Amino acid sequence: xxxxxxxxxxxxxxxxxxxxxxxxxxxxxxxxxxxxxxxxxxxxxxxxxxxxxxxxxxxxxxxxxxxxxxxxxxxxxxxxxxxxxxxxxxxxxxxxxxxxxxxxxxxxxxxxxxxxxxxxxxxxxxxxxxxxxxxxxxxxxxxxxxxxxxxxxxxxxxxxxxxxxxxxxxxxxxxxxxxxxxxxxxxxxxxxxxxxxxxxxxxxxxxxxxxxxxxxxxxxxxxxxxxxxxxxxxxxxxxxxxxxxxxxxxxxxxxxxxxxxxxxxxxxxxxxxxxxxxxxxxxxxxxxxxxxxxxxxxxxxxxxxxxx
Amino acid sequence: xxxxxxxxxxxxxxxxxxxxxxxxxxxxxxxxxxxxxxxxxxxxxxxxxxxxxxxxxxxxxxxxxxxxxxxxxxxxxxxxxxxxxxxxxx
Numbered sequence: 001x002x003x004x005x006x007x008x009x010x011x012x013x014x015x016x017x018x019x020x021x022x023x024x025x026x027x028x029x030x031x032x033x034x035x036x037x038x039x040x041x042x043x044x045x046x047x048x049x050x051x052x053x054x055x056x057x058x059x060x061x062x063x064x065x066x067x068x069x070x071x072x073x074x075x076x077x078x079x080x081x082x083x084x085x086x087x088x089x090x091x092x093x094x095x096x097x098x099x100x101x102x103x104x105x106x107x108x109x110x111x112x113x114x115x116x117x118x119x120x121x122x123x124x125x126x127x128x129x130x131x132x133x134x135x136x137x138x139x140x141x142x143x144x145x146x147x148x149x150x151x152x153x154x155x156x157x158x159x160x161x162x163x164x165x166x167x168x169x170x171x172x173x174x175x176x177x178x179x180x181x182x183x184x185x186x187x188x189x190x191x192x193x194x195x196x197x198x199x200x201x202x203x204x205x206x207x208x209x210x211x212x213x214x215x216x217x218x219x220x221x222x223x224x225x226x227x228x229x230x231x232x233x234x235x236x237x238x239x240x241x242x243x244x245x246x247x248x249x250x251x252x253x254x255x256x257x258x259x260x261x262x263x264x265x266x267x268x269x270x271x272x273x274x275x276x277x278x279x280x281x282x283x284x285x286x287x288x289x290x291x292x293x294x295x296x297x298x299x300x301x302x303x304x305x306x307x308x
Numbered sequence: 309x310x311x312x313x314x315x316x317x318x319x320x321x322x323x324x325x326x327x328x329x330x331x332x333x334x335x336x337x338x339x340x341x342x343x344x345x346x347x348x349x350x351x352x353x354x355x356x357x358x359x360x361x362x363x364x365x366x367x368x369x370x371x372x373x374x375x376x377x378x379x380x381x382x383x384x385x386x387x388x389x390x391x392x393x394x395x396x397x398x
Contacts, residue, residue: 071377084366
């Protein structure tokens with residue numbers, strides 16, 4: 001099986017060379033279309049902040065070509081530094097033996113239990129939830145982009161257990177290595193109280209006032225101003241230069257370099273804060289929220305924009 | 309409308325297992341392969357060969373997959389999947 005057309009072979013080689021970690025998969029990082037691809041994405045998300053995924057479903061010649069190129073009959077296929085690491089089974093085996101760190105050029109996490117702070121309010125709420133969790137343990141997970149997750153689930157091999165403010169937490173060793181100095185609190189949210197997990201060093205949503213935002217735009221600073229309101233609100237009032245978030249813009253934004261500056265706004269700043277946090281979780285590092293929204297813009301910057 | 313005429317019935321699992329074994333042993337001189345059919349185009353392989361010495365597991369399996377690629381390629385491939393592959397040196 002060496003009948004791979006030269007142009008397809010060249011294309012595959014340049015895809016493999018396009019990033020240090022390249023995953024040929026079904027679907028993409030945000031939406032895997034097969035369970036094996038999803039498992040490898042989940043493993044990589046925990047370990048690698050930025051990697052490239054190539055969707056073979058949208059490219060039939062590539063889907064067959066990569067199998068011939070790699071002498072590997074299945075998808076997904078993980079390449080690191082130009083070398084085939086393997087498919088789902090081999091990646092899982094490397095995780096279970098711990099060799100995955102060396103494969104990806106990462107340091108093995110130390111087994112030091114992290115220092116975690118939990119506020120009294122958060123501790124009370126977590127204790128209450130633990131009482132309804134049917135014996136499942138509370139886990140704290142922190143992915144490679146320092147995005148946290150709190151969930152109840154069964155105990156897993158190799159986890160570290162720490163107790164903070166009377167609450168028992170389980171962390172896998174990789175999450176534990178990122179969790180020193182984490183604080184957990186409960187804060188009011190738009191849909192009731194919500195847990196907030198602050199991870200030291202994690203990128204934050206910057207809060208920009210209306211005047212500051214205007215100054216950035218006037219200075220010609222490269223940024224995308226994104227309006228996350230409904231089309232009805234957009235028809236009523238809009239900020240010049242802002243673009244209404246729809247499926248097309250969303251796809252365009254997701255494909256941008258992760259250091260692109262994006263400023264989100266809505267009516268008062270609540271919805272846009274959540275949108276900004278979503279884009280942080282996608283790996284964007286320069287994300288801001290227009291505090292006070294278009295309402296602040298009307299009052300402080302441009303009275304010709306109607307208030308509603 | 310074109311009809312695809314099957315000139316012969318699809319190969320039996322035992323016959324396919326034998327073709328897999330022959331392809332591997334031909335491509336990897338001195339290798340011995342045992343092949344177990346696991347129903348509807350699925351197989352398990354256990355291959356012993358000197359050729360695996362010093363190679364990573366993925367490289368060992370690549371050698372085997374390269375040997376059996378003609379049986380695995382295309383939509384009408386008689387072999388759908390290798391469910392499990394063990395590669396060893398003698």
